[in-house]
Amino acid sequence: MPAEFTSLRPLLFTVYVPAAAYGIGMGAAAPVMALTALDLGASPAVAGLTVAFVGLGQILGDIPAGQVVARLGERISIIAASTAGLIGVLLCLFAPTVPILGAGLIIVGLSNAVWGLARMSYLSEVVPFERRARAMSLFGGAMRLGFFVGPFLGAAAITGFGTRGGFAVQLIAIVLAGWLMARLPDPPTAEAATPRPPLSLIAVARAHRHLLLTLGAGSLLMGVGRASREAVLPLWADHLGVSAATASLIFGVGAGLDVVCAYPAGHLMDRYGRRFIAVPSLAILAVAYLTVPLTDSALTLSVVAIVMGIGNGIGNGVIMTIGADIAPDVSRAEFLAAWRLTHDGGFFVGPLAISGLAAIGPLAVAILTIGGVSALGAGVMARYIPVFIPWPRKID
Structure with missing residues (x-):
């Protein structure tokens, strides 16, 4: 059984701040997904469908995410998911066509699935039962806070760099969140002795x-x-x-x-x-x-x-x-x-x-x-x- 945190404070900069940063990236990108598709010549219907690609990628990512985290551990999984997220956002940032934009959004969704599962698995291991709901609710709340703030930062970036400025904010947010969360080592588990x-x-x-x-x-x-x-x-x-x-x-x-x-x-x-x-x-x-x-x-x-x-x-x-x-x-x-x-x-x-x-x-x-x-x-x-x-x- 891993050592449990008796307080949630040690998780501030390794779980909650990174979650807020990741949420900021998602919130900054959300308003510009459809707009970028429209700029690339998509019809309103296709542009609306493009937004669903992130959700599709997340569902597809849920399928192998458990095996990825079980095999690699939470820390390496976070690094891998953040790297995939960077690739996806870069595709969105420089996409010359709607299909490439869609591919980038699907990869971002895949990253979201592994990233979220790794942190959920970590909190399940290290937070004692009597504080578990608060830990999980704060994690969800930090993501929501970031998603709430993100569009405002994205709007500022759009003013300076154009429609895809929201993706630039997401790029920075993923780097910051991945770096912060990757600093925490994997918790020891009972499964470590019996691979x-x-x-x-x-x-x-x-x-x-x-x-x-x-x-x-x-x-x-x-x-x-x-x-x-x-x-x-x-x-x-x-x-x-x-x-x-x-x-x-x-x-x-x-x-x-x-x-x-x-x-x-x-x-x-x-x-x-x-x-x-x-x-x-x-x-x-x-x-x-x-x-x-x-x-x-x-x-x-x-x-x-x-x-x-x-x-x-x-x-x-x-x-x-x-x-x-x-x-x-x-x-x-x-x-x-x-x-x-x-x-x-x-x-x-x-x-x-x-x-x-x-x-x-x-x-x-x-x-x-x-x-x-x-x-x-x-x-x-x-x-x-x-x-x-x-x-x-x-x-x-």
Whole structure:
């Protein structure tokens, strides 16, 4: 068993600051992905699809990420992921065509998958159970803080260097985050004395199929509910005739609450259990989605965005915490990769579902459907979290 941190302070510059830096890079690049595709001659539809390539890359990266981390360890995996991320961002920065831009974004997604899993696996090892939720929520909150700040730094870079300035900020952020996190050595584990070949994702899925088909379904539904707001709020704002600048401000208010809610949510999870946060998070999102079609102005939509931000914010770190709780001591990294795939799959499917449903019917129906999905996710979490994570939990 690795030595555990009795305080989260030693992780400040090796986990949380790098996470914020990495989030800054993601936030700076997010607004310019579609714009760069448009500059390269893509149609609006193709430009919108290009943005989904990061999510696609992350899903593809989840498949081998567990074996990579199990084989190489957290530190080398971070170095490899950061190097891949640099290559991906450089392709985006200098892409002469849309296909090359898309390839760069997919590589960035692959990097995100390995990078995130390595840090999740590390925190699972070194943070004691009684502080685990706070550690994971702070990690998620640091990423969200960076994603919130990133567009502002990206805007400054765009002013000086053009549309692709956001990618330049991401390049610097990945270098800084990778360097900071690579300084920390791998924790000793029980597996070090008995080396074994890493398990494949299929083998992990077979061994834990009941858990992944039940609690994992809740994780997927939570991913759908959390990711869909990135499509719902701008699309409904446009439906109401709200300007792009105002729509961005509305989204930013909700995003800011993600950061504010991170640590309190982790504290409550450590004290009252994972279900205490997971179920209300999804229930609040469900209510917010079901209310969106009732809004008729920027003001009322802003109120709903605030509610949605609270629902999303209190869920910061809950999926990572649950994953750390249920991960076996043996094949921990491989299992966490399979667990992350459930949530990342939901993040990828959510916005695509909104787009597809809106294409064949009224936008309001698409939004109400996501509200129903979020409510279903709350029910699944309420049913299965106690099955796999009984509370109060006995600590050995």
